[in-house]
Structures are given as C-alpha cells and as structure tokens.
Amino acid sequence: MATDESALRGTRDRLLADWHALLVRVRGGEEEPAPGPYGEDLIARWSEPQRHYHDVGHLLAVLDRVDELAPHTPGADADTARLAAWFHDAVYRPDRSENEERSARLALRALLEAGVGRARTEEVVRLVRLTVTHDPEPGDDDGELLCDADLAVLAGPPARYAEYAAAVRREYAFVPEERFRAGRAGVLRQLLGLPRLFRTTYAQERWENAARRNLTTELGLLESQTEGDGRS
Template identity: 70%
Template sequence: MATTEAHHELHDSLLSRWAALLVSARDGAQDPDPYPYGENLLARWSEPQREYHTTEHLLHVLNRVDELAPHSPGADVDAVLLAAWFHDAVYRPDRSENEERSARLAELALPEAGVSEARTAETARLVRLTVTHDPEPGDAGGELLCDADLAVLAGSPEEYARYAAAVRQEYAFVPDDAFRAGRADVLRQLLGLPQLFRTPYAQEHWERVARRNVGTELELLTAATDE
C-alpha cells in the first residue's frame, strides 16, 4: 500500500511540475490543456521494461537541473527542463536509437502543446546531446542537461550501488560476461574524459565523488571477469 501511495504521490507531483513548466515554456498561454501531455509522458516513463530510466530518474534529473540552473547563466532553463522530460521518453534497452526517437517525439508533441518552434528545436537538440553527453564549450543548456543527467554518478556509495543494480536489471536479457564487458567499456570511456561534468558547480561538488564511484564499479566488474 505504501509503495502504491508513494507512486501516486510522485505521479501527481511530477504532473503538477509538468503543467507549470509547459505554461512557462509557452510564455504563459493556457491552451491547450497541459495535463494530457504530461500523462502521456508519465505513462512512457512508467513502462515495465524500465528499472533505472523510471519516473524516479526523471525526478532526479529535474531536481539537479533546478540545483544547477542558478550556476548556468545563458541557458534556456525551460528548454532544458523540457529536454529532461523527453530525454528518455522513448526507451527500449535493446535499441540504440532511443534518444533520436525521443527527440522526434518532442518535435511532434511540443508545437501541438503550444511551444514555439525555436524552443522546440532547442529542446530536441538537447535531447540528442544525451547520446554522448559531450556538449561544445559554451553550450550552457547542453552543459546543464548533461551534468544533471550524469549527476547519478556522484551519489553516495549506497545510491550508486542501487543505480548500478538497476542498470543491470534493465539489461537482464544480456548474459553476464557480455554485460560486464560492455559496461566496463562504458565506464572506461567515462573515466577517460578530461571532465565528467562541465558546469563549474558540478565539477566542484560532484566530479571527485563520481570518479571514485565509477572507478569502484569498474574494479568490481574487472574482478568478477577475472574469477
């Protein structure tokens, strides 16, 4: 019962945040009704194949955008928040085109919902950036979204362990050896980046912890492979 109640509370909270965002993003216009669009997005984020890319992840990214936004001058924060809503709206763990399909969904839905062509284009551009999490220097919106999306790497050891376990559950159809090899490649790529985070705030507060977490996971995967 408690779990069901918590789910409903999260759903209602996110739906209210979506409605307020959409009204702001379309410069205060009241039509069309924002709630059906929010319900559609939340239904997508609640699909059964998701273990990590869930409404909890969406909430986490939205909260990190809010945390970073005051330190990200020049970003269109409404577009970044819209991109957070859409960045994993289409998600199948066995597909490679999720970000592109999510961006196309934004390009289809947002003009119908009353968002301008320019802000729709910016939202879709930001969604596509989450393929690589590698925005160009000076791309304030891209840096803000990518840092918020990667903030999970800087959680406590317990939070990071839950994140890693959820990722493994999403890829339960992949055999252990293949998963360990693929996941290790991803982690090495992350550790090979000059910086995991681009905004000064995230670099100061999250970089060291994130590298420690990623390095620890890589060590564990390597040890399991060597057994």
C-alpha cells in the first residue's frame, strides 16, 4: 500500500510540475495568476473515487502520448492539445452522458480565468468536445493529435489492454452484467467499423493493427460469454 501511495504521489507531483510549466508557457512566460491552484483542482477531479480508468494514470498516459506524437504531427499545436488532454475528462461521472460538455465548459471558465488567450481557450474547448466522437475532420491536426493520444490505450500489449477493459468494467459496476456486455460490444463494433482508428500516420503505422486485435479479442470474449448464458 505504501508503495502504491508513493507512486501516486509521484504521479501527482509530476503532473503538477508539468501543468505549471505548460500554463506559464502558453501565457508567454507569465507567472500570474499562480498556476498551482488550477492544477491542484484538476488533479483532485482526476482523483475522484468513481474513476478506475479515467484517473490520473490515464491523464498522464495521454500527455505522454501527445509528447510522443507531437514531433510527427508538425501541423498541430502540441501545447493546445496538452491543455485539452488535461480537461477532456476533467468532469467524469460514468452514469452521466454530458461529461465532455461539462468538461468543455470547465475548460472555458478555468482557462480564461487563468490568463490563457481567448483563441487558444476556444480551441481547447473544441478539442474537448471532439472526444465525444474521436472523429476529427481531415486536416484537423490538433484534433488528430489529441484523439490518437486518447485512443492509444487500445493498442497496448494484451495484458495491459485487459487491465484497461477491467478498469472500464469497474467504472460501470452499477450496470448489470448482461446490459454492460451488450453496450460494450456495441462500442467495440462501432470502433472496429471505422475505416481507421488512428488518424496520424505515426499512430496508424504503429498502433492500428494491435488495437484492432485487442478490440476483436475483447468482442469475441463478450460474445462467447453471452452465448454461454444463452445455453445455460
């Protein structure tokens, strides 16, 4: 337990330092208003007890993927995508459908108050709303960067993907098993039906095949469980 708490504290410390540097950078070096309270509020939101996947670990993973993708997406504004990553699930209740919209409104209010320019703030708001569909238009470099970073978990090694799927199930523990399986299978089929899961060339080349294998495996397990229930 002590090790887990130490690791979590280290993650939060790193996130807070990264937030401070990001906010100062997008304000052109301006240190005021103090970045700390805004970062602490966001980290507290990402640490809420109902989160098992959409937590500080997910936030850190998305930010790391933005860092990885940014050099290969030269048309994107990486810092704007980073701000959007901080806010894209800042409001998260698994029993609600308006999480992205509420997160976007939080971004609008908080970033303007924190001294971020209107144009960049509005782009962040747009990007947060885009995570409802993860379907950026061709040429939307900022949207492609953020959406690919957010979906990168789909391409993890099989064991890591299984941990992700289990964490999602825990977030929806209030949903009966049969209904959850039907809903999750629908999501997986929708993803597998897309021409491309990833939009950047870098992500397509490195993650597309692995993500499709993971999604197909999970869907097969859900379908076999449903068929087993039908035979019992």
